[in-house]
Amino acid sequence: QVQLVESGGGVVQPGRSLRLSCVASGFPFSSYTMHWVRQAPGKGLEWLTLTSYDGVNKYYAESVKGRFTISRDNSRNTLYLEMNSLGYEDTAVYYCAKGVMWNFPGLGYKDVWGKGTAVTVSS
Amino acid sequence: IQMTQSPPSLSASVGDRVTITCRASQNIINYLNWYQQKPGKAPNLLIYGASTLQSGVPSRFSGSGSGTDFTLTISSLQPEDFATYYCQESYSMPMTFGPGTKVNIK
Numbered sequence: 581q582v583q584l585v586e587s588g589g590g591v592v593q594p595g596r597s598l599r600l601s602c603v604a605s606g607f608p609f610s611s612y613t614m615h616w617v618r619q620a621p622g623k624g625l626e627w628l629t630l631t632s633y634d635g636v637n638k639y640y641a642e643s644v645k646g647r648f649t650i651s652r653d654n655s656r657n658t659l660y661l662e663m664n665s666l667g668y669e670d671t672a673v674y675y676c677a678k679g680v681m682w683n684f685p686g687l688g689y690k691d692v693w694g695k696g697t698a699v700t701v702s703s
Numbered sequence: 704i705q706m707t708q709s710p711p712s713l714s715a716s717v718g719d720r721v722t723i724t725c726r727a728s729q730n731i732i733n734y735l736n737w738y739q740q741k742p743g744k745a746p747n748l749l750i751y752g753a754s755t756l757q758s759g760v761p762s763r764f765s766g767s768g769s770g771t772d773f774t775l776t777i778s779s780l781q782p783e784d785f786a787t788y789y790c791q792e793s794y795s796m797p798m799t800f801g802p803g804t805k806v807n808i809k
Contacts, residue, residue, distance in 0.1 A: 615798075617746075625738070625746060625789055625800040641797045675745055687793040689736045691757060693745035 582606035582692050584676050589697030592666055602659040602676030602694055610634075610654035613679030615690055616661045618672040626672075629661070633682040643669075666701045673698050704728050704792050706801040714809040721777040723804045725790035730770050734794035737766055737775045740803075741786045749788075750775065780806070 588600040616628045629650040649662040673696040680688030705728035733753035738746040750766035763778045790801040
């Protein structure tokens with residue numbers, strides 16, 4: 581069964597850091613692009629970042645560029661999101677999502693999502 | 704690339720045909736995906752490449768369009784289809800989502 585399980589969310593003060601994890605199972609993790617997407621309370625979906633299957637290529641939304649870092653450990657089937665300098669605007673549910681295989685022509689789609697982990701930035 | 708959706712919300716009855724429109728600010732060819740999200744749940748991929756139905760998705764869902772204008776159609780709305788629907792372009796970074804269309808029960 582293909583599954584993604586996020587963890588690491590919680591309440592954090594403004595300006596502090598947090599690291600989210602996403603453990604994958606049921607598919608060859610090291611062959612797939614992976615994404616992080618977030619959703620602020622009552623708002624729509626916001627794509628944040630992706631990493632290529634090998635972790636070499638990474639892309640970020642402007643809203644998190646320079647503050648967030650995506651990484652992956654293919655030996656542990658785990659995706660990470662390191663979040664620094666957190667602000668109130670980063671309060672959201674954070675989802676990891678499985679992208680497309682390494683040889684897919686284009687950026688593709690996200691066909692498997694985790695249940696999400698909630699991050700609340702509060703003083 | 705900016706993505707817009709219309710309408711922002713709609714009310715419909717079970718059995719109705721529902722059409723949601725998504726427009727891109729520039730030509731994205733057919734690099735357009737549709738997701739369904741129910742309250743408190745993660746999004747679910749419905750359609751990719753503008754018109755390809757994801758495995759396991761009921762055939763009452765269909766997608767069409769190319770260039771800048773796209774539509775998601777539900778041919779006969781079912782009770783489980785009441786949700787918010789998002790389009791997302793996959794032509795270029797940052798893979799922008801549309802603002803969503805909420806489908807309510809009439």
